[in-house]
Amino acid sequence: MPSSHTLVFMVIFSLGSLAAVLQNGLMVTLLGREWLRCGTLPAGDMIVACLVTSRLCLHGISILNNFVNFFDFCYKAKTLGILWDFINTLTLWLTAWLSVFYCAKISTFSHPVFLWLKWRITRSVPRLLLSSLFFSGLSGISSVVGNAVGIETWYFFWHSVVMWFTPLLLFLVPIVLLIFSLHRHVQQMRDCMSGPRDPSTQAHTMALKSLSFFFVFHVLHVLTLLISMMQLITVWNPWHWAFEMVLYAGLFLHSIVLMRSSPKLRKVLRMRF
Structure with a gap:
Protein backbone atom coordinates (compact mmCIF):
# COMPACT_ATOMS: atom_id res chain seq x y z
CA MET A 1 0.00 0.00 0.00
CA PRO A 2 1.53 3.39 -1.01
CA SER A 3 2.34 5.81 1.80
CA SER A 4 0.31 8.98 2.31
CA HIS A 5 3.14 11.11 0.85
CA THR A 6 3.24 8.92 -2.25
CA LEU A 7 -0.52 9.16 -2.72
CA VAL A 8 -0.46 12.96 -2.39
CA PHE A 9 2.31 13.32 -4.99
CA MET A 10 0.57 10.79 -7.27
CA VAL A 11 -2.65 12.80 -7.18
CA ILE A 12 -0.87 16.12 -7.80
CA PHE A 13 1.14 14.62 -10.67
CA SER A 14 -1.99 13.10 -12.21
CA LEU A 15 -3.98 16.34 -11.97
CA GLY A 16 -1.10 18.38 -13.38
CA SER A 17 -0.63 15.94 -16.26
CA LEU A 18 -4.35 15.98 -17.05
CA ALA A 19 -4.28 19.79 -17.05
CA ALA A 20 -1.34 19.68 -19.47
CA VAL A 21 -3.21 17.20 -21.70
CA LEU A 22 -6.26 19.50 -21.78
CA GLN A 23 -4.12 22.58 -22.42
CA ASN A 24 -2.17 21.03 -25.30
CA GLY A 25 -5.34 19.38 -26.59
CA LEU A 26 -6.99 22.81 -26.78
CA MET A 27 -4.02 24.20 -28.72
CA VAL A 28 -4.03 21.22 -31.09
CA THR A 29 -7.77 21.66 -31.67
CA LEU A 30 -7.52 25.41 -32.33
CA LEU A 31 -4.55 25.12 -34.69
CA GLY A 32 -6.03 22.04 -36.35
CA ARG A 33 -9.30 23.83 -37.11
CA GLU A 34 -7.38 26.80 -38.45
CA TRP A 35 -5.29 24.45 -40.60
CA LEU A 36 -8.41 22.77 -42.02
CA ARG A 37 -10.21 26.09 -42.54
CA CYS A 38 -7.35 27.81 -44.35
CA GLY A 39 -5.81 24.72 -45.95
CA THR A 40 -2.41 25.65 -44.54
CA LEU A 41 -0.67 27.32 -41.60
CA PRO A 42 2.22 29.80 -41.46
CA ALA A 43 5.54 27.98 -41.09
CA GLY A 44 6.00 29.00 -37.45
CA ASP A 45 2.50 27.91 -36.47
CA MET A 46 3.08 24.63 -38.29
CA ILE A 47 6.04 23.90 -36.00
CA VAL A 48 4.00 24.97 -32.96
CA ALA A 49 1.13 22.67 -34.01
CA CYS A 50 3.49 19.70 -34.32
CA LEU A 51 5.17 20.61 -31.03
CA VAL A 52 1.98 20.81 -28.97
CA THR A 53 0.76 17.57 -30.58
CA SER A 54 3.94 15.78 -29.51
CA ARG A 55 3.62 17.26 -26.02
CA LEU A 56 0.02 16.11 -25.81
CA CYS A 57 1.17 12.57 -26.60
CA LEU A 58 4.14 12.88 -24.22
CA HIS A 59 2.00 13.90 -21.25
CA GLY A 60 -0.46 11.10 -21.97
CA ILE A 61 2.27 8.48 -22.28
CA ASN A 66 4.45 5.93 -14.57
CA PHE A 67 1.44 3.94 -13.42
CA VAL A 68 2.39 0.86 -15.46
CA ASN A 69 5.87 0.93 -13.89
CA PHE A 70 4.43 1.54 -10.43
CA PHE A 71 2.14 -1.48 -10.67
CA ASP A 72 4.95 -3.53 -12.25
CA PHE A 73 3.51 -4.49 -15.63
CA CYS A 74 6.96 -5.27 -17.03
CA TYR A 75 6.13 -6.11 -20.65
CA LYS A 76 3.83 -3.13 -21.19
CA ALA A 77 6.32 -0.89 -19.40
CA LYS A 78 9.04 -1.72 -21.95
CA THR A 79 6.70 -1.01 -24.86
CA LEU A 80 5.57 2.30 -23.37
CA GLY A 81 9.19 3.17 -22.55
CA ILE A 82 10.20 2.84 -26.20
CA LEU A 83 7.22 4.92 -27.33
CA TRP A 84 8.00 7.53 -24.66
CA ASP A 85 11.62 7.74 -25.85
CA PHE A 86 10.47 8.33 -29.44
CA ILE A 87 7.95 11.04 -28.51
CA ASN A 88 10.31 12.74 -26.05
CA THR A 89 13.12 12.94 -28.62
CA LEU A 90 10.64 14.28 -31.18
CA THR A 91 9.55 16.99 -28.73
CA LEU A 92 13.15 18.05 -28.07
CA TRP A 93 13.94 18.37 -31.78
CA LEU A 94 10.76 20.31 -32.49
CA THR A 95 11.61 22.80 -29.74
CA ALA A 96 15.07 23.23 -31.26
CA TRP A 97 13.66 23.92 -34.73
CA LEU A 98 11.16 26.40 -33.29
CA SER A 99 14.00 28.41 -31.74
CA VAL A 100 15.95 28.28 -35.02
CA PHE A 101 12.86 29.55 -36.86
CA TYR A 102 12.39 32.44 -34.43
CA CYS A 103 16.04 33.42 -34.78
CA ALA A 104 15.98 33.29 -38.57
CA LYS A 105 12.78 35.33 -38.90
CA ILE A 106 13.35 37.97 -36.21
CA SER A 107 17.12 38.57 -36.01
CA THR A 108 18.55 41.51 -37.95
CA PHE A 109 22.02 40.18 -38.76
CA SER A 110 23.20 41.16 -42.24
CA ARG A 120 15.08 29.60 -46.92
CA ILE A 121 13.71 28.82 -43.45
CA THR A 122 10.01 28.99 -44.33
CA ARG A 123 10.35 26.58 -47.24
CA SER A 124 12.61 24.32 -45.18
CA VAL A 125 10.09 23.75 -42.36
CA PRO A 126 8.62 20.52 -43.84
CA ARG A 127 12.15 19.09 -44.12
CA LEU A 128 12.94 20.11 -40.55
CA LEU A 129 9.80 18.35 -39.33
CA LEU A 130 10.76 15.21 -41.26
CA SER A 131 14.29 15.34 -39.82
CA SER A 132 12.76 15.43 -36.33
CA LEU A 133 10.91 12.19 -37.12
CA PHE A 134 14.14 10.69 -38.47
CA PHE A 135 16.19 11.45 -35.35
CA SER A 136 13.33 10.29 -33.14
CA GLY A 137 13.19 7.04 -35.10
CA LEU A 138 16.92 6.51 -34.51
CA SER A 139 16.38 7.05 -30.80
CA GLY A 140 13.49 4.59 -30.76
CA ILE A 141 15.50 1.95 -32.64
CA SER A 142 18.38 2.38 -30.20
CA SER A 143 15.98 1.83 -27.29
CA VAL A 144 14.56 -1.31 -28.92
CA VAL A 145 18.06 -2.73 -29.44
CA GLY A 146 19.07 -1.86 -25.88
CA ASN A 147 16.02 -3.59 -24.43
CA ALA A 148 16.45 -6.64 -26.68
CA VAL A 149 20.05 -7.37 -25.69
CA GLY A 150 19.71 -6.29 -22.06
CA ILE A 151 22.31 -3.52 -22.12
CA GLU A 152 23.23 -1.89 -18.82
CA THR A 153 21.64 1.32 -17.57
CA TRP A 154 24.70 3.43 -18.41
CA TYR A 155 24.21 2.64 -22.09
CA PHE A 156 20.81 4.33 -21.95
CA PHE A 157 22.29 7.25 -20.03
CA TRP A 158 24.90 8.01 -22.70
CA HIS A 159 22.37 7.31 -25.41
CA SER A 160 20.20 9.99 -23.80
CA VAL A 161 23.11 12.43 -23.51
CA VAL A 162 23.76 12.20 -27.26
CA MET A 163 20.12 12.17 -28.35
CA TRP A 164 18.94 14.95 -26.04
CA PHE A 165 21.90 17.31 -25.73
CA THR A 166 22.27 17.71 -29.49
CA PRO A 167 18.88 19.45 -29.89
CA LEU A 168 19.52 21.31 -26.62
CA LEU A 169 22.72 22.84 -28.04
CA LEU A 170 20.89 23.59 -31.27
CA PHE A 171 18.29 25.35 -29.15
CA LEU A 172 20.83 27.40 -27.17
CA VAL A 173 22.61 28.99 -30.15
CA PRO A 174 19.58 30.91 -31.53
CA ILE A 175 18.81 32.33 -28.08
CA VAL A 176 22.31 33.79 -27.74
CA LEU A 177 22.12 35.17 -31.27
CA LEU A 178 18.74 36.77 -30.59
CA ILE A 179 20.12 38.46 -27.46
CA PHE A 180 22.89 40.04 -29.53
CA SER A 181 20.42 40.96 -32.26
CA LEU A 182 18.04 42.61 -29.80
CA HIS A 183 20.84 44.52 -28.07
CA ARG A 184 22.18 45.82 -31.37
CA HIS A 185 18.73 46.81 -32.59
CA VAL A 186 17.89 48.70 -29.39
CA GLN A 187 21.20 50.57 -29.60
CA GLN A 188 20.44 51.56 -33.19
CA MET A 189 16.98 52.79 -32.21
CA ARG A 190 18.46 54.86 -29.39
CA ASP A 191 20.99 56.41 -31.76
CA CYS A 192 18.14 57.33 -34.10
CA MET A 193 16.10 58.65 -31.13
CA SER A 194 13.29 56.23 -31.95
CA GLY A 195 10.59 55.48 -29.39
CA PRO A 196 10.60 52.33 -27.30
CA ARG A 197 7.40 51.12 -29.01
CA ASP A 198 9.11 50.51 -32.33
CA PRO A 199 7.42 47.40 -33.88
CA SER A 200 10.73 45.67 -34.55
CA THR A 201 11.87 46.24 -30.96
CA GLN A 202 8.56 44.90 -29.66
CA ALA A 203 8.92 41.81 -31.86
CA HIS A 204 12.45 41.25 -30.57
CA THR A 205 11.37 41.73 -26.96
CA MET A 206 8.39 39.37 -27.21
CA ALA A 207 10.42 36.66 -28.95
CA LEU A 220 15.10 22.15 -16.51
CA HIS A 221 13.31 19.45 -18.47
CA VAL A 222 16.48 18.01 -20.05
CA LEU A 223 18.47 18.02 -16.80
CA THR A 224 15.70 16.24 -14.92
CA LEU A 225 15.45 13.78 -17.81
CA LEU A 226 19.13 12.93 -17.48
CA ILE A 227 18.82 12.53 -13.71
CA SER A 228 15.87 10.20 -14.24
CA MET A 229 17.92 8.08 -16.66
CA MET A 230 20.49 7.52 -13.89
CA GLN A 231 17.67 5.89 -11.88
CA LEU A 232 18.72 7.56 -8.63
CA ILE A 233 15.05 7.65 -7.61
CA THR A 234 13.05 4.48 -8.23
CA VAL A 235 9.35 4.45 -9.05
CA TRP A 236 8.57 3.15 -5.54
CA ASN A 237 10.36 6.05 -3.87
CA PRO A 238 7.81 8.55 -2.44
CA TRP A 239 9.79 11.38 -4.05
CA HIS A 240 9.54 9.83 -7.52
CA TRP A 241 6.18 11.45 -8.15
CA ALA A 242 7.40 14.85 -6.94
CA PHE A 243 10.35 14.49 -9.32
CA GLU A 244 7.97 13.67 -12.18
CA MET A 245 6.01 16.83 -11.37
CA VAL A 246 9.18 18.91 -11.79
CA LEU A 247 10.11 16.99 -14.94
CA TYR A 248 6.94 17.89 -16.82
CA ALA A 249 6.26 21.29 -15.22
CA GLY A 250 8.61 23.00 -17.67
CA LEU A 251 6.70 21.69 -20.68
CA ARG A 270 -10.74 35.56 -28.87
CA MET A 271 -12.92 34.35 -31.75
CA ARG A 272 -13.89 31.08 -30.05
CA PHE A 273 -14.25 32.34 -26.48
Whole structure:
Protein backbone atom coordinates (compact mmCIF):
# COMPACT_ATOMS: atom_id res chain seq x y z
CA MET A 1 0.00 0.00 0.00
CA PRO A 2 1.53 3.39 -1.01
CA SER A 3 2.34 5.81 1.80
CA SER A 4 0.31 8.98 2.31
CA HIS A 5 3.14 11.11 0.85
CA THR A 6 3.24 8.92 -2.25
CA LEU A 7 -0.52 9.16 -2.72
CA VAL A 8 -0.46 12.96 -2.39
CA PHE A 9 2.31 13.32 -4.99
CA MET A 10 0.57 10.79 -7.27
CA VAL A 11 -2.65 12.80 -7.18
CA ILE A 12 -0.87 16.12 -7.80
CA PHE A 13 1.14 14.62 -10.67
CA SER A 14 -1.99 13.10 -12.21
CA LEU A 15 -3.98 16.34 -11.97
CA GLY A 16 -1.10 18.38 -13.38
CA SER A 17 -0.63 15.94 -16.26
CA LEU A 18 -4.35 15.98 -17.05
CA ALA A 19 -4.28 19.79 -17.05
CA ALA A 20 -1.34 19.68 -19.47
CA VAL A 21 -3.21 17.20 -21.70
CA LEU A 22 -6.26 19.50 -21.78
CA GLN A 23 -4.12 22.58 -22.42
CA ASN A 24 -2.17 21.03 -25.30
CA GLY A 25 -5.34 19.38 -26.59
CA LEU A 26 -6.99 22.81 -26.78
CA MET A 27 -4.02 24.20 -28.72
CA VAL A 28 -4.03 21.22 -31.09
CA THR A 29 -7.77 21.66 -31.67
CA LEU A 30 -7.52 25.41 -32.33
CA LEU A 31 -4.55 25.12 -34.69
CA GLY A 32 -6.03 22.04 -36.35
CA ARG A 33 -9.30 23.83 -37.11
CA GLU A 34 -7.38 26.80 -38.45
CA TRP A 35 -5.29 24.45 -40.60
CA LEU A 36 -8.41 22.77 -42.02
CA ARG A 37 -10.21 26.09 -42.54
CA CYS A 38 -7.35 27.81 -44.35
CA GLY A 39 -5.81 24.72 -45.95
CA THR A 40 -2.41 25.65 -44.54
CA LEU A 41 -0.67 27.32 -41.60
CA PRO A 42 2.22 29.80 -41.46
CA ALA A 43 5.54 27.98 -41.09
CA GLY A 44 6.00 29.00 -37.45
CA ASP A 45 2.50 27.91 -36.47
CA MET A 46 3.08 24.63 -38.29
CA ILE A 47 6.04 23.90 -36.00
CA VAL A 48 4.00 24.97 -32.96
CA ALA A 49 1.13 22.67 -34.01
CA CYS A 50 3.49 19.70 -34.32
CA LEU A 51 5.17 20.61 -31.03
CA VAL A 52 1.98 20.81 -28.97
CA THR A 53 0.76 17.57 -30.58
CA SER A 54 3.94 15.78 -29.51
CA ARG A 55 3.62 17.26 -26.02
CA LEU A 56 0.02 16.11 -25.81
CA CYS A 57 1.17 12.57 -26.60
CA LEU A 58 4.14 12.88 -24.22
CA HIS A 59 2.00 13.90 -21.25
CA GLY A 60 -0.46 11.10 -21.97
CA ILE A 61 2.27 8.48 -22.28
CA SER A 62 3.99 9.75 -19.12
CA ILE A 63 0.82 9.11 -17.11
CA LEU A 64 0.49 5.58 -18.48
CA ASN A 65 4.21 4.85 -18.20
CA ASN A 66 4.45 5.93 -14.57
CA PHE A 67 1.44 3.94 -13.42
CA VAL A 68 2.39 0.86 -15.46
CA ASN A 69 5.87 0.93 -13.89
CA PHE A 70 4.43 1.54 -10.43
CA PHE A 71 2.14 -1.48 -10.67
CA ASP A 72 4.95 -3.53 -12.25
CA PHE A 73 3.51 -4.49 -15.63
CA CYS A 74 6.96 -5.27 -17.03
CA TYR A 75 6.13 -6.11 -20.65
CA LYS A 76 3.83 -3.13 -21.19
CA ALA A 77 6.32 -0.89 -19.40
CA LYS A 78 9.04 -1.72 -21.95
CA THR A 79 6.70 -1.01 -24.86
CA LEU A 80 5.57 2.30 -23.37
CA GLY A 81 9.19 3.17 -22.55
CA ILE A 82 10.20 2.84 -26.20
CA LEU A 83 7.22 4.92 -27.33
CA TRP A 84 8.00 7.53 -24.66
CA ASP A 85 11.62 7.74 -25.85
CA PHE A 86 10.47 8.33 -29.44
CA ILE A 87 7.95 11.04 -28.51
CA ASN A 88 10.31 12.74 -26.05
CA THR A 89 13.12 12.94 -28.62
CA LEU A 90 10.64 14.28 -31.18
CA THR A 91 9.55 16.99 -28.73
CA LEU A 92 13.15 18.05 -28.07
CA TRP A 93 13.94 18.37 -31.78
CA LEU A 94 10.76 20.31 -32.49
CA THR A 95 11.61 22.80 -29.74
CA ALA A 96 15.07 23.23 -31.26
CA TRP A 97 13.66 23.92 -34.73
CA LEU A 98 11.16 26.40 -33.29
CA SER A 99 14.00 28.41 -31.74
CA VAL A 100 15.95 28.28 -35.02
CA PHE A 101 12.86 29.55 -36.86
CA TYR A 102 12.39 32.44 -34.43
CA CYS A 103 16.04 33.42 -34.78
CA ALA A 104 15.98 33.29 -38.57
CA LYS A 105 12.78 35.33 -38.90
CA ILE A 106 13.35 37.97 -36.21
CA SER A 107 17.12 38.57 -36.01
CA THR A 108 18.55 41.51 -37.95
CA PHE A 109 22.02 40.18 -38.76
CA SER A 110 23.20 41.16 -42.24
CA HIS A 111 25.67 38.30 -42.68
CA PRO A 112 25.00 36.38 -45.94
CA VAL A 113 24.44 33.14 -44.00
CA PHE A 114 21.62 34.74 -41.98
CA LEU A 115 20.11 36.36 -45.05
CA TRP A 116 20.13 33.00 -46.81
CA LEU A 117 18.62 31.30 -43.76
CA LYS A 118 15.91 33.98 -43.46
CA TRP A 119 15.04 33.42 -47.11
CA ARG A 120 15.08 29.60 -46.92
CA ILE A 121 13.71 28.82 -43.45
CA THR A 122 10.01 28.99 -44.33
CA ARG A 123 10.35 26.58 -47.24
CA SER A 124 12.61 24.32 -45.18
CA VAL A 125 10.09 23.75 -42.36
CA PRO A 126 8.62 20.52 -43.84
CA ARG A 127 12.15 19.09 -44.12
CA LEU A 128 12.94 20.11 -40.55
CA LEU A 129 9.80 18.35 -39.33
CA LEU A 130 10.76 15.21 -41.26
CA SER A 131 14.29 15.34 -39.82
CA SER A 132 12.76 15.43 -36.33
CA LEU A 133 10.91 12.19 -37.12
CA PHE A 134 14.14 10.69 -38.47
CA PHE A 135 16.19 11.45 -35.35
CA SER A 136 13.33 10.29 -33.14
CA GLY A 137 13.19 7.04 -35.10
CA LEU A 138 16.92 6.51 -34.51
CA SER A 139 16.38 7.05 -30.80
CA GLY A 140 13.49 4.59 -30.76
CA ILE A 141 15.50 1.95 -32.64
CA SER A 142 18.38 2.38 -30.20
CA SER A 143 15.98 1.83 -27.29
CA VAL A 144 14.56 -1.31 -28.92
CA VAL A 145 18.06 -2.73 -29.44
CA GLY A 146 19.07 -1.86 -25.88
CA ASN A 147 16.02 -3.59 -24.43
CA ALA A 148 16.45 -6.64 -26.68
CA VAL A 149 20.05 -7.37 -25.69
CA GLY A 150 19.71 -6.29 -22.06
CA ILE A 151 22.31 -3.52 -22.12
CA GLU A 152 23.23 -1.89 -18.82
CA THR A 153 21.64 1.32 -17.57
CA TRP A 154 24.70 3.43 -18.41
CA TYR A 155 24.21 2.64 -22.09
CA PHE A 156 20.81 4.33 -21.95
CA PHE A 157 22.29 7.25 -20.03
CA TRP A 158 24.90 8.01 -22.70
CA HIS A 159 22.37 7.31 -25.41
CA SER A 160 20.20 9.99 -23.80
CA VAL A 161 23.11 12.43 -23.51
CA VAL A 162 23.76 12.20 -27.26
CA MET A 163 20.12 12.17 -28.35
CA TRP A 164 18.94 14.95 -26.04
CA PHE A 165 21.90 17.31 -25.73
CA THR A 166 22.27 17.71 -29.49
CA PRO A 167 18.88 19.45 -29.89
CA LEU A 168 19.52 21.31 -26.62
CA LEU A 169 22.72 22.84 -28.04
CA LEU A 170 20.89 23.59 -31.27
CA PHE A 171 18.29 25.35 -29.15
CA LEU A 172 20.83 27.40 -27.17
CA VAL A 173 22.61 28.99 -30.15
CA PRO A 174 19.58 30.91 -31.53
CA ILE A 175 18.81 32.33 -28.08
CA VAL A 176 22.31 33.79 -27.74
CA LEU A 177 22.12 35.17 -31.27
CA LEU A 178 18.74 36.77 -30.59
CA ILE A 179 20.12 38.46 -27.46
CA PHE A 180 22.89 40.04 -29.53
CA SER A 181 20.42 40.96 -32.26
CA LEU A 182 18.04 42.61 -29.80
CA HIS A 183 20.84 44.52 -28.07
CA ARG A 184 22.18 45.82 -31.37
CA HIS A 185 18.73 46.81 -32.59
CA VAL A 186 17.89 48.70 -29.39
CA GLN A 187 21.20 50.57 -29.60
CA GLN A 188 20.44 51.56 -33.19
CA MET A 189 16.98 52.79 -32.21
CA ARG A 190 18.46 54.86 -29.39
CA ASP A 191 20.99 56.41 -31.76
CA CYS A 192 18.14 57.33 -34.10
CA MET A 193 16.10 58.65 -31.13
CA SER A 194 13.29 56.23 -31.95
CA GLY A 195 10.59 55.48 -29.39
CA PRO A 196 10.60 52.33 -27.30
CA ARG A 197 7.40 51.12 -29.01
CA ASP A 198 9.11 50.51 -32.33
CA PRO A 199 7.42 47.40 -33.88
CA SER A 200 10.73 45.67 -34.55
CA THR A 201 11.87 46.24 -30.96
CA GLN A 202 8.56 44.90 -29.66
CA ALA A 203 8.92 41.81 -31.86
CA HIS A 204 12.45 41.25 -30.57
CA THR A 205 11.37 41.73 -26.96
CA MET A 206 8.39 39.37 -27.21
CA ALA A 207 10.42 36.66 -28.95
CA LEU A 208 13.30 37.10 -26.50
CA LYS A 209 11.01 36.76 -23.48
CA SER A 210 9.36 33.71 -24.99
CA LEU A 211 12.67 32.07 -25.84
CA SER A 212 14.17 32.96 -22.45
CA PHE A 213 11.30 31.23 -20.65
CA PHE A 214 11.53 28.46 -23.21
CA PHE A 215 15.24 27.99 -22.51
CA VAL A 216 14.84 27.92 -18.72
CA PHE A 217 11.99 25.42 -18.87
CA HIS A 218 13.74 23.37 -21.56
CA VAL A 219 17.03 23.12 -19.65
CA LEU A 220 15.10 22.15 -16.51
CA HIS A 221 13.31 19.45 -18.47
CA VAL A 222 16.48 18.01 -20.05
CA LEU A 223 18.47 18.02 -16.80
CA THR A 224 15.70 16.24 -14.92
CA LEU A 225 15.45 13.78 -17.81
CA LEU A 226 19.13 12.93 -17.48
CA ILE A 227 18.82 12.53 -13.71
CA SER A 228 15.87 10.20 -14.24
CA MET A 229 17.92 8.08 -16.66
CA MET A 230 20.49 7.52 -13.89
CA GLN A 231 17.67 5.89 -11.88
CA LEU A 232 18.72 7.56 -8.63
CA ILE A 233 15.05 7.65 -7.61
CA THR A 234 13.05 4.48 -8.23
CA VAL A 235 9.35 4.45 -9.05
CA TRP A 236 8.57 3.15 -5.54
CA ASN A 237 10.36 6.05 -3.87
CA PRO A 238 7.81 8.55 -2.44
CA TRP A 239 9.79 11.38 -4.05
CA HIS A 240 9.54 9.83 -7.52
CA TRP A 241 6.18 11.45 -8.15
CA ALA A 242 7.40 14.85 -6.94
CA PHE A 243 10.35 14.49 -9.32
CA GLU A 244 7.97 13.67 -12.18
CA MET A 245 6.01 16.83 -11.37
CA VAL A 246 9.18 18.91 -11.79
CA LEU A 247 10.11 16.99 -14.94
CA TYR A 248 6.94 17.89 -16.82
CA ALA A 249 6.26 21.29 -15.22
CA GLY A 250 8.61 23.00 -17.67
CA LEU A 251 6.70 21.69 -20.68
CA PHE A 252 3.39 22.74 -19.16
CA LEU A 253 4.62 26.26 -18.36
CA HIS A 254 6.15 26.77 -21.77
CA SER A 255 2.92 25.74 -23.47
CA ILE A 256 1.29 28.61 -21.56
CA VAL A 257 3.99 30.96 -22.87
CA LEU A 258 3.40 29.68 -26.42
CA MET A 259 -0.32 30.27 -26.13
CA ARG A 260 0.14 33.82 -24.84
CA SER A 261 2.88 34.79 -27.32
CA SER A 262 1.32 33.37 -30.51
CA PRO A 263 -0.82 35.98 -32.34
CA LYS A 264 -2.62 33.18 -34.18
CA LEU A 265 -3.60 31.38 -30.97
CA ARG A 266 -4.64 34.63 -29.26
CA LYS A 267 -6.78 35.55 -32.26
CA VAL A 268 -8.46 32.15 -32.42
CA LEU A 269 -9.07 32.15 -28.65
CA ARG A 270 -10.74 35.56 -28.87
CA MET A 271 -12.92 34.35 -31.75
CA ARG A 272 -13.89 31.08 -30.05
CA PHE A 273 -14.25 32.34 -26.48
